Amino acid sequence: MSTMNDVARRAGVSLKTVSRVVNGEPSVSEQTQQKVAAAIAELGFRPNSIARNLRTGRSPLVGLALPHLAQPYFSSLAEAIMREAERHGLTVLIELTGGDAEAELALMREHGPYLGGLLMYPVGLSDTQARTVARTVPTVFVSERAYDAPVDRVAMANREGVRALVAHMVSLGYTRIAALGADHTGLPERSAAHLRLDGYRDGLRDAGLPYDPELVLDVGTPDWNRPAGAARLRHLIESGISFDAVVAFADALALGALHAVQEAGLRVPTDVAVAGFDDTDEARYSYPSLTSIAPGTSQIAREVLDMLNSRMNDTTPQEQGRLVVADFELIVRESTLGGSAAWAGT
Known part of the structure; x- marks a missing residue:
């Protein structure tokens, strides 16, 4: 098992310098940090967190x-x-x-x-x-x-991600796009549900399409799950309101929607295209595989x-608050492009 002494020798620095890098102290140059980090990676060194805590x-x-x-x-x-x-x-x-x-x-x-x-x-x-x-x-x-x-x-990037989903649907010729996942049960104004609905509005506005409240499906719960998605889509289908695509605010809702659409004898995406948000494993392995927004979970x-x-x-000074917005990616699969979607590697 490698030690801090081994790391110091490999990096050509003092044991104290390695200790400073391991403990995240700021008084080490970027070049030295990189040398120590490279030595740690090469040697497979893992700091003893318990001993570090005692110090x-x-x-x-x-x-x-x-x-x-x-x-x-x-x-x-x-x-x-x-x-x-x-x-x-x-x-x-x-x-x-x-x-x-x-x-x-x-x-x-x-x-x-x-x-x-x-x-x-x-x-x-x-x-x-x-x-x-x-x-x-x-x-x-x-x-x-x-x-x-x-x-x-x-x-x-909640708002931007849903906006990209709507733009994707519009690019394929869909114009009656339902939004699945709205919530008006008292969540804070800047919650994910509100931001994703804003993104839906943005996408329609970009395409010159009208906002139709009948196509905004409130699931009545902040817990986005398959049963809620399926139930809401069944209700929309039974209402007779025309729609040709569904943008769900979570993959779980989209998977429920897929079930309800296919249950009604409709084809995905020939009759109704469906997309989600989160790019979960279920999205990759559903049938058809689900177009989704990958929200940068690793980042x-x-x-x-x-x-x-x-x-x-x-x-970091206590009085300063920092914000990072993760990158997102639109992952296109069969639920919007049919069999022509590239499945492998997505």
């Missing part, structure tokens, strides 16, 4: 607060964050909040003193509560909502851990 007084335990894991995106995000945390020598404790503000605050009160840092997908927190959480423990939010507080957050995991590490090492 620095920082806990290697990081909390990850998510609304739930039933939605495929959150389970994918959790896995990506856990992998990235391991690279930082951190251990992740997953807690489920149900999107309830009290549960989010309770997690901070109960576990905050034992955590070195906290990653949270907040749903119910107010601006004041978000500020309280960030001041109690080093925190990074995975959140679309902008808080009036100095908090770090990493967000998806999100990388950015939140980098931000959190700097907070844990006190290298």
Whole structure:
């Protein structure tokens, strides 16, 4: 097993310099950091996080607060964050909040003193509560909502992604495009549901198409799942309202929609094209395979851990809040292009 002494010899630097790099201290040049990082990678060195904790007084335990894991995106995000945390020598404790503000605050009160840092997908927190959480423990939010507080957050390109989906549908000749996943149950104004609906409006406006409220399908729950998607599409089909495409705000909703469309004897995409958001494994292996927006999950995991590490090492002023918006990619599959879509490698 390689040691810090081995890394120091390979990089041609002192043991103290290696220690500074491993602990994320800022007083090391970029060139030296790269030399040490290369030596660590070559030797397969893994810092002893427990020993480092004893020296620095920082806990290697990081909390990850998510609304739930039933939605495929959150389970994918959790896995990506856990992998990235391991690279930082951190251990992740997953807690489920149900999107309830009290549960989010309770997690901070109960576990905050034992955590070195906290990653949270907040749903119910107010601006004041978000500020309280960030001041109690080093925190990074995975959140679309902008808080009036100095908090770090990493967000998806929600609005831009759905806008790209609508543009894709329009480019294929679809003009009666339903939006599946609207929510008017009291979610914060800048929630993912609101932003994705804004993107839907943007896409229609770009194409010169009218906004038809009858094609905006409110699922009545913040939990985007297959049953909700299927039920809402069945209702739309039975209503007799004409539509030729569905842009779902989550893959789970889109998969439910696929089921309902095929159940009704309609062909995808010949009669109705369907697309989702999240690019989950289910999207790749559904039948037909699902066109979807890949929201940059790996990048999100990388950015939140980098931000959190700097907070844990006190290298970012407390009064400054940072924002990173992850890149996205439109992954085109059979549900919008039929058998002509390239399946392999997407």
